[in-house]
Amino acid sequence: MIMQIYILVLASLLGFEVISKVPTMLHTPLMSGSNAISGIILLGALAIAMQDNGFFGDLMAYLAIFFATINVVGGFFVTDRMLGMFKKKSGR
Amino acid sequence: MNNIFYQIIFLLLAVGLVIGIKLLSSPKTAKFGNALAAFSMALAVIFTLAEGGFNKFMPIMACMGFGSVVGIAWAQRVKMTAMPQLVALLNGFGGLASVLVALSETMRFLSLQADLSLGFAITSWVSIVVGAITLTGSVIAYLKLEELMSTKAIIFFAQRFITILFSLSVLVGLIFIVKNPACIFLFLLTAFISAILGVLLVIPIGGADMPVVISLLNSYSGIAAMAAGFVVESNLLIIAGALVGASGIILTRLMCQAMNRSLINVIFGAFYAKQSILLKSEQKPMREFSPMDAAMFLSTASRVIMVPGYGLAVSQAQRNLRELSDELKAKGVNIFYAIHPVAGRMPGHMNVLLAEADVPYNELYDLDQINSEFENADVCLIVGANDVVNPDSRTNKDSPLYGMPILNADKAKTVIVLKRGKGSGFSGVENPLFTLDNSGLVFGDAKASLVKIIQEVKSI
Numbered sequence: 001m002i003m004q005i006y007i008l009v010l011a012s013l014l015g016f017e018v019i020s021k022v023p024t025m026l027h028t029p030l031m032s033g034s035n036a037i038s039g040i041i042l043l044g045a046l047a048i049a050m051q052d053n054g055f056f057g058d059l060m061a062y063l064a065i066f067f068a069t070i071n072v073v074g075g076f077f078v079t080d081r082m083l084g085m086f087k088k089k090s091g092r
Numbered sequence: 093m094n095n096i097f098y099q100i101i102f103l104l105l106a107v108g109l110v111i112g113i114k115l116l117s118s119p120k121t122a123k124f125g126n127a128l129a130a131f132s133m134a135l136a137v138i139f140t141l142a143e144g145g146f147n148k149f150m151p152i153m154a155c156m157g158f159g160s161v162v163g164i165a166w167a168q169r170v171k172m173t174a175m176p177q178l179v180a181l182l183n184g185f186g187g188l189a190s191v192l193v194a195l196s197e198t199m200r201f202l203s204l205q206a207d208l209s210l211g212f213a214i215t216s217w218v219s220i221v222v223g224a225i226t227l228t229g230s231v232i233a234y235l236k237l238e239e240l241m242s243t244k245a246i247i248f249f250a251q252r253f254i255t256i257l258f259s260l261s262v263l264v265g266l267i268f269i270v271k272n273p274a275c276i277f278l279f280l281l282t283a284f285i286s287a288i289l290g291v292l293l294v295i296p297i298g299g300a301d302m303p304v305v306i307s308l309l310n311s312y313s314g315i316a317a318m319a320a321g322f323v324v325e326s327n328l329l330i331i332a333g334a335l336v337g338a339s340g341i342i343l344t345r346l347m348c349q350a351m352n353r354s355l356i357n358v359i360f361g362a363f364y365a366k367q368s369i370l371l372k373s374e375q376k377p378m379r380e381f382s383p384m385d386a387a388m389f390l391s392t393a394s395r396v397i398m399v400p401g402y403g404l405a406v407s408q409a410q411r412n413l414r415e416l417s418d419e420l421k422a423k424g425v426n427i428f429y430a431i432h433p434v435a436g437r438m439p440g441h442m443n444v445l446l447a448e449a450d451v452p453y454n455e456l457y458d459l460d461q462i463n464s465e466f467e468n469a470d471v472c473l474i475v476g477a478n479d480v481v482n483p484d485s486r487t488n489k490d491s492p493l494y495g496m497p498i499l500n501a502d503k504a505k506t507v508i509v510l511k512r513g514k515g516s517g518f519s520g521v522e523n524p525l526f527t528l529d530n531s532g533l534v535f536g537d538a539k540a541s542l543v544k545i546i547q548e549v550k551s552i
Contacts, residue, residue: 001211001322004321004322004327004330007327007330007331007334008318008330008334011318011330011331011332011333011334011335011338012334012335012337012338013338014110014334014335014338015113015334015335015336015337015338015339015340015342016338016339016341016342018110018113018114018117018335018339019113019117019338019339019342019343019346020117020342021117022117022343022346023119024350024433024439024440024443024458025119025439025440025443025444026116026117026118026119026122026440027343027346027347027438027439027440028175028176028179028438028439028440028441028444029116029122029126029440030113030116030117030122030339030343031179031306031307031310031340031343031438032175032179033112033113033116033125033126033129034113034116034310034314034335034336034339034340034343035179035182035183035186035310035313035336036129036130036133036182037109037112037113037129037133037314037332037335037336038183038186038310038313038314038317038332038333038336039133039182039185039186039189040109040133040136040317040328040329040332040333040336041186041189041190041193041316041317041320041329041333042133042137042189043136043137043140043326043328043329044189044190044193044197044317044320044321044323044324044326044329045189045192045193046137046140046141046144046152047140047143047144047324047326048193048196048197048200048324049148049151049152050141050144050145050146050147050148050152051144051147051200052200053196053199053200054199054200054203056196056199057196057199057200058148060192060193060195060196060199061192061193061196062151062152062155063155063188063192064188064189064192064193064196065152065155065156065159065189066155066156066158066159067159067185067186067188067189067192068159068185068186068189069155069156069158069159069160069163070159070160070162070163070166070182070185071163071182071183071185071186071189072133072163073159073160073163073164073167074162074163074164074166074167074178074182075163075167075179075182076126076129076130076133077163077164077167077168078166078167078170078175078178078179078182079116079126080123080126080127080130081167081168082172082175082444083122083123083126084123085172085444085447085448
């Protein structure tokens, strides 16, 4: 448990550091991209679905997989679409 | 041996996600960063399935298949104007998944053994509470942005008291859970109360502040995923969740700084705003310009500053605006676009919109660059922007906007505003810019007005 807390603290510090200088126009794609990454819960849903859960447990796991997948896939695709708009005229 | 292999793989994939986010902060590498993160996620899915022996493969693939179809369809088909609400909705789904994951794992543990460890109970509680708040908060944000519900800050009797009551109930729930870890009903009740709390926290926030709320909820969904990582014992989940949680908080702070308001003010400000500002109806007259009037002012100007806002996006008039600029440039007018950091529904929204319309990048200027130029401008054309050009924010201490840096549109010689009607706009705050002596309004939908103005300009 304490090991995981170390990981939590270090990962949080990393998160604070990584987002230091972001140009305003990238705020939205960045928000969308990190939203897609928060769909990582999909992995948790998969891990649970593969275990023995009983009927309700399985149902919840499958629903979690469905919604988390929309989060991940939709998130990355819409971020890519946003970023594609900047491609033509980059650099000022 | 097997376990070490997977641990190393997941660690590498975590690094992939971190680098992906880092690259997303810079224009040149952003697209690659997104692809890297997506690729890392895809591999993580495959290896997770492998680690579980591909058990129940068919139903799992079916769920992921349906989810992917829905996700791709929405992502490709949503209009750029509706994109913020899509991000809100996707975020809410992630919150829902966290709640379901925590609940089902808790149920499974309880069916195997009577007691949960303290750590398990607490992290499960965090995952459920934060996930549920994220879910309902995001849905409210979606409804406000889609204008399916009132976009004003909703205040009702004893709201502060009720919200505090629900917040305390959630905390009390933790105490009960710690004392009775075997009771699944407590977890379900906590989920339900948290869901209501999510609604209570978001409805008193005005529609114009939704970008900040979405960024904050984005952070929350990361925190929920991180807590779920403790519950299902996945280090990758903890890392990615903490990463999103922390970076989301920073991004939220950046957005608040751009509005020169504190986060506390955004979340709780409506409880203290003077009601008179929000409800007062228009008393001074607004001067109306015809499209011909506007065309005359614009074509005889030497410097014109365009101020796009959300109304431009809603009306899908970005190409018309560019067409107008082209016509004016052909007549020797210098065109500048002033982009306020929170114009539109999300930061960078206007930039994306104008890029979509092929507006040259070097004509876009941000607040610091262009604000001193307004007094040298002959005409300022405001298309669907409101709060970002509201002079009250400089001087009127009662206004909810007080202190937010705005574009000095009122300093231009002539201000032309394209506005749908005489109402107070999205956030319900009155704007004295519309009744200044040097202002005139062209009423109607932005696209329709621009089309008429372009016709008139061509005929001059």
